[in-house]
Amino acid sequence: MTPGVFITFEGSEGCGKTTQLERLARRLAAIGGAGRPVLRLREPGGTPLGEEVRRLLKHTAPGWSVVPEAELLLFAASRAQLVREAVAPALAAGQVVLCDRFLDSTTVYQGVARRLEPVSVAAINAFAAGPLRPDVTFLLDLPAELAMARARRRDQSAGGTPDRMEQEPMAFYEQVRAGYLRLAETCAERFVTVDARLPIDDIEALIWTQLTARCHGLFP
Numbered sequence: 001m002t003p004g005v006f007i008t009f010e011g012s013e014g015c016g017k018t019t020q021l022e023r024l025a026r027r028l029a030a031i032g033g034a035g036r037p038v039l040r041l042r043e044p045g046g047t048p049l050g051e052e053v054r055r056l057l058k059h060t061a062p063g064w065s066v067v068p069e070a071e072l073l074l075f076a077a078s079r080a081q082l083v084r085e086a087v088a089p090a091l092a093a094g095q096v097v098l099c100d101r102f103l104d105s106t107t108v109y110q111g112v113a114r115r116l117e118p119v120s121v122a123a124i125n126a127f128a129a130g131p132l133r134p135d136v137t138f139l140l141d142l143p144a145e146l147a148m149a150r151a152r153r154r155d156q157s158a159g160g161t162p163d164r165m166e167q168e169p170m171a172f173y174e175q176v177r178a179g180y181l182r183l184a185e186t187c188a189e190r191f192v193t194v195d196a197r198l199p200i201d202d203i204e205a206l207i208w209t210q211l212t213a214r215c216h217g218l219f220p
């Protein structure tokens with residue numbers, strides 16, 4: 001375990017990851033991070049190079065094809081940079097790092113929903129992230145239909161259009177959900193699965209209770 005605390009948020013599009021990461025960041029800010037600076041990051045992205053990769057992955061020019069293998073390697077490139085440029089130094093300095101998606105996303109999206117060979121996905125994940133794993137991962141679990149409806153409403157009210165990852169058939173997001181639930185069982189020591197149908201305030205409270213219980217002594 002590093003001197004800092006590494007907390008990640010996972011789940012399908014629209015399940016509430018960013019909403020809850022912001023809520024947790026606000027709670028931590030209210031207690032001055034319990035003396036620890038709080039760093040907010042996202043994947044893909046979180047570094048100048050990673051943000052360029054994010055643009056490529058989300059807003060590929062119309063007509064461009066992105067094969068699953070290339071997609072996997074682009075996510076991995078962003079992650080390799082993020083770990084070494086941002087996450088590892090912050091954890092070494094004792095900070096609290098909140099990350100909107102991390103390597104579990106690749107395990108599930110590319111290894112399950114895109115059907116790439118899981119052994120290859122695990123090897124590339126290990127190369128990109130090294131031995132670093134989150135201390136706690138909050139999985140926001142929501143039926144695929146509900147999650148996509150939320151994402152669509154959000155995109156419409158922001159005047160935006162669905163990005164490349166939001167344009168898959170519903171079966172894809174059902175596989176993503178199932179993949180996450182299986183992974184959470186396999187890695188039960190660090191996963192906390194939350195019912196994302198609950199109201200935002202209830203989920204926030206639940207996440208706080210779980211975090212303080214798991215990281216006892218770190219946060220009041």
Ligand SMILES: Nc1ncnc2c1ncn2[C@@H]1O[C@H](COP(=O)(O)OP(=O)(O)OP(=O)(O)O)[C@@H](O)[C@H]1O
Binds near residue numbers: 019020150196
């Ligand atoms: N518990 C909730 N109940 C109802 N609506 C919610 C809840 N949590 C989030 N939302 C709403 O659902 C939409 C999607 O939430 P959010 O953007 O946080 O999801 P996300 O997991 O970050 O999605 P993405 O993977 O696309 O970034 C937002 O409009 C948000 O306000």
Ligand SMILES: [Mg+2]
Binds near residue numbers: 017018019100
């Ligand atoms: Mg988000």
